Amino acid sequence: MIVNRKFTNATLYHLLVGGLAFLMLYPVFWLIASSLKPNAEIFANAYSLIPSRIEWSNYVTGWKGFGNMTFTTFFKNSIIISILSTVGAVCSSAVVAYALARIPFFGRTFWFGCVMMVMMLPTDVTTVPQYVMFTKLGWVSTFKPIIVPSYFGFPFFIFLIMQFIRTIPHELDEAAKIDGCSKFGIFFKVILPLIIPALMTSAIFSFYWRWDDFITPLLYLNKPEMYPVSLALKMFLDADSLNNWGGLFAMSTLSLVPILIVFFTFQKYIVEGISTSGLKG
Template sequence: MIVFTLIMLYPLAWMVGSSLKESSSVFIDAHKIIPDVFRFENYIEGWKGFGGITFSTFFMNSFVIVIISTIGSVLSSTFIAFGFARINFVGKKLWFVCMMLTMMLPYEMVMIPQYIMFNGFGWIDTYLPLILPTFFGAPFFIFLIMQFIRTIPTELDQAAKIDGCGTFGIFFRIICPLVVPAMMTAAIFSFYWRWDDFMGPLLYLTTPAKYPVSLALKLFSDPNSVTNWGAMFAMSTISLIPIFIIFFIFQRYIVDGISTSGLKS
């Protein structure tokens, strides 16, 4: 495990080390993780951004996209999962199969139809194509939360009905508090995936001031000029900080959400 851990951590260590090197020596001394001279100016230069747009703007854009889309994805997926797990309706199995089939579609297959549709809506160069679809549920999260809900005894629902709870009351008062671990797991995965998303912003955003961090990092690489590799790796290193913070704060929910039942002793 130690050997595999070192292998997986090597690219991360190399990136951090490269963020402190002279741009011209990043690939010349690629075999060295620890630079001969530490150049902390890379972080200052990188944070200045491009065309008067600093990386504080790019980070703010990322947080807006990630936080809103994560909230929408988790809430809508939980609501849909409750419907599949607890409510009987016509065509339930058919709709569930259709939902599962969407997990098998590669993004490249739906990329062009989605772009044509969003372009027809006039949503290009806005955050709507990146945020609004998340409010209609994510198949993986729906399946994860639905399996979690199925571990909760239906006797709790029946007891709530006797006390006068309706369907929405059962959902908000009984189900939601018990599926918090699964919801947090979905939130963590959603945060990771949205933060790292590059293709979506590349397709739909055309104004640099609206770029998230994942797309702004691409601006460092310019075929027509000298690329400031040190500054690029410096901003790449900083972009990992929110990911590490989220993981270390909420890592226990990943295990709880996947391996535990819906009840706690």
């Protein structure tokens, strides 16, 4: 009886969790299924996940893009923006976090408070001042307004990496000083190898947020050949008078691939960063 009750409880648990997982993933399944349906069938049989016939041509027509520009250009732009922004955000945030967590200097508490205030500040508040500033600098219609700000630190990543650095014993810093390491030496030889999980977690979030960003490219990029995928998908539908939904959903499906690759490749670092401290025995 006890064995049967445990089996029943386990079965019900897995059915419940599986059902909830299906509900959460249903929009993704629907997107993939719609990318393989004929245009006339996408909304005529909207709830079905099984196409009457598979239309691989949606991916061919969708990749052709619009205005003599294929999605090769748009994916290339997104990759350039996402990688450069991620590198800048993670590297600069790590340096700032190390300074705030380990180096005593006048006003450190004040600057940490500023970081926390900026982290809680809505993005909409800074949109207009930033646009005015970048316009006067002549950066509009370039990648600079999207990429360059990342190299001045990202408040959330600074806070995340700071919390991770604080778990590292100060004795390691003292030992490195005795061996003749400077503050930079301590950062690169002691701290940096131990905060890799926090850096990778920040990199995943940064890549995802920048890849998915729509508003910033919409504000600063005026040339279609500079559009990232997020902006090209919207323009792709507007530019097609026939409303090629199959092609749009096909390109939307492909736009998920880089994010999934990055996440599943580095997800172990997220778990490691949450479940362990900065020092391993």
